[in-house]
Amino acid sequence: MANFSPTVRHRRLLRELRQLRIAAGLKQEEVAEHLDWSTSRMTKVEGGTLRISVNDVRAMLQLYGLREGAEYEALIQLARQARERGWWHAYSDVIPQWFQVYVGLEAEASSLRNYEPELVHGLLQTEDYARAVYQAARVLDSADEIDRHVGLRMARQDVITRSEDPMHLWAIMNEAALRRRVGGAHVMERQLRHLVNLSANPNVTIQVLPYEAGAHAAMLGSFAVLSFAEGGGEVVYLEYMTGSLYLEKSEEVQVYTLTYDHLRASALSPRDSVDLIAKLAREGF
Structure with a gap:
């Protein structure tokens, strides 16, 4: 790709x-x-x-x-x-235009900083976990449509696994996202072990925001900050049920980058985060 x-x-x-x-x-x-x-x-x-x-x-x-x-x-x-079409155009039958824009940005971002309170970030999901998420969240979709959504999600993960110039992903997840049983005990165990394995990649950093952190800088919800090489600047991405927002003004981006810095300080260190994820995987659900 x-x-x-x-x-x-x-x-x-x-x-x-x-x-x-x-x-x-x-x-x-x-x-x-x-x-x-x-x-x-x-x-x-x-x-x-x-x-x-x-x-x-x-x-x-x-x-x-x-x-x-x-x-x-x-x-x-x-x-x-x-004017050319991106690879994701093949999935245009199941993804709206507003999300195609995000996939296009994600495909060329040099780095992505993301906070997720409810679930494992899409680029870090196993196929079974992704399927369980879509089955729960898209109750009106057919089995074929769910398959297409999962296929797109798996294809997007190339940005962090490709051998040449992979994206640098820094993902902070709320502890709740790791303890929430999505797809059953076996699916969650595999998902947690997948996170541990991915964390060994030099371009992937995972942190867990523990319950004991209490109130934190991102209480209002998830967000992503995409950065681009060659003077491409940064874009903040905010998603809601039927659309999304893209913030590019420097003062707006600065608010979210500062918020992310506060989150990183409140979260467990990357090493302690991986230790917690491995512990949860061993304990089972």
């Missing part, structure tokens, strides 16, 4: 186009008028919810005063790459 994400290419393209528009002293409304677009279309384009063609990019670059040259050609190439 190639370490390539059209989603990230698209977001990088939009960031460059937005900077060029601002440098040209143009407002979104003015650009929309010049390109014979509606203002709402321009808002959706810069917001990343509406794809644009290579010809649209050419028209925008011309309007922004960028002449043909190395930078111009680089942006046109980026626009072409952003």
Whole structure:
């Protein structure tokens, strides 16, 4: 599976186009008028919810005063790459567009910091555990649809297991996620042992937030911070039942990175966390 994400290419393209528009002293409304677009279309384009063609990019670059040259050609190439389909498109029948965006970001993130209060993070789940989660959470889905969801989840795990440039994953889980019996005793035992094995990988760090930590910095729920190489910045991902939010403003990202630092301080050390997980696996459910 190639370490390539059209989603990230698209977001990088939009960031460059937005900077060029601002440098040209143009407002979104003015650009929309010049390109014979509606203002709402321009808002959706810069917001990343509406794809644009290579010809649209050419028209925008011309309007922004960028002449043909190395930078111009680089942006046109980026626009072409952003139009390609990612590997996850094969699962588009069972995942909504808002989650396809996340999978695209995850596919090219250099690191991911995540906090989960209720369950083991998806990239660390065994197939049986993942199936039990989907069977409980997606009660209206058919058996075939559940299989497709599980298949996608297993495919996503390539980002941390691939031999070339794997993602650095730092996962903090509430102790409740480890003690909650998902799929039965045998499934949980295998899941816990799987966590112990994965923790031996240099790119995977697991911490447990114990009950005795009491109130903590992430009492309001789970979140993820994705970081990207080559000046790609950071994105905070928040998910709810029917959609998601992506936060990219530096002041917003800073709040969550600081929160994560507090969580790491409150959690057991990585070594003590693995010892606890191994102990729970031995004790059984």
